[in-house]
Amino acid sequence: MTSVMMTDVVEHLPPAEEKRIERLLAKARTALVLEHPFIGNVALNLPYIVDYGVKTAATNGKNIRYNPHFVDSLNDEERKFLVAHECLHPMLEHTYRRNGRNHKRWNQAADYVINKLLDDEKIGKMPQGGLLDNNIHQAGGGTTDGIYNILPEPDDDGNNGHGDPLDDCQDGDGSPAEQAQEAAEWKVRVAQAAQAASARGGVGAQQTAARVEAIRNQLLQQQYDYGLKLSGIGDQITLGAIRTGLEADRYVNQLSNTYFTNVARTLAGSPTVIQYGVPA
Numbered sequence: 001m002t003s004v005m006m007t008d009v010v011e012h013l014p015p016a017e018e019k020r021i022e023r024l025l026a027k028a029r030t031a032l033v034l035e036h037p038f039i040g041n042v043a044l045n046l047p048y049i050v051d052y053g054v055k056t057a058a059t060n061g062k063n064i065r066y067n068p069h070f071v072d073s074l075n076d077e078e079r080k081f082l083v084a085h086e087c088l089h090p091m092l093e094h095t096y097r098r099n100g101r102n103h104k105r106w107n108q109a110a111d112y113v114i115n116k117l118l119d120d121e122k123i124g125k126m127p128q129g130g131l132l133d134n135n136i137h138q139a140g141g142g143t144t145d146g147i148y149n150i151l152p153e154p155d156d157d158g159n160n161g162h163g164d165p166l167d168d169c170q171d172g173d174g175s176p177a178e179q180a181q182e183a184a185e186w187k188v189r190v191a192q193a194a195q196a197a198s199a200r201g202g203v204g205a206q207q208t209a210a211r212v213e214a215i216r217n218q219l220l221q222q223q224y225d226y227g228l229k230l231s232g233i234g235d236q237i238t239l240g241a242i243r244t245g246l247e248a249d250r251y252v253n254q255l256s257n258t259y260f261t262n263v264a265r266t267l268a269g270s271p272t273v274i275q276y277g278v279p280a
């Protein structure tokens, strides 16, 4: 039996190279803000951190860690997809409700949900090898929990007949109570972002209001359910809010898709703080 020697040592790039790649990410994020402000505004609040210890990219809901070699290997559209992908993990609370389920299988299920959303909305371009399959998506009811349930358990080598996730969605830090709190904050953040997107679009405001109300009710319910931890019931509701936000962006983009109009709209509609990665 032959074994392939895997090396854990990843070459660290010179600071100037790291800076160049950081700017590529910042450029992808700026493009997201201009073209898809619903997700772009979420991206502005997730700082980037260089981490040669991750193979591609990773998130725990607090930041996006990335391997510069991987980011450099992508093109502009793929980087846009990657940044949006990382935002959607905590938006869908994947970081807080794995509940001890198999890490890889959970990541695969989460990616099947996210990649389909981004592909449907034509946000960037999925990097090669990403998990995208309409039949699996449909068979699993379009939710992370549903798709998890129909995926086989990986064997000891991590194989289950499905490919590798794009990235590593990790569990949030802290105690269960802190994680529940963070998950609740993400719910509110998604609801507010969807509401803002609808307001920008001037459409679907009623629909969004109803979804925000549903999320509030769910948060109340979770106070009773605390101890059962977060379950899959949130997926459908949050997915609804996310789809509303994306729809609103799409509507606005149909109305006006020139660069300068996008800039004006974004400046007017997004009171956000840029934390990191602004090109010098």
Ligand SMILES: [Zn+2]
Pocket: 085, 089, 107, 110, 111, 114, 165, 166, 167, 168, 169
């Ligand atoms: Zn992922």
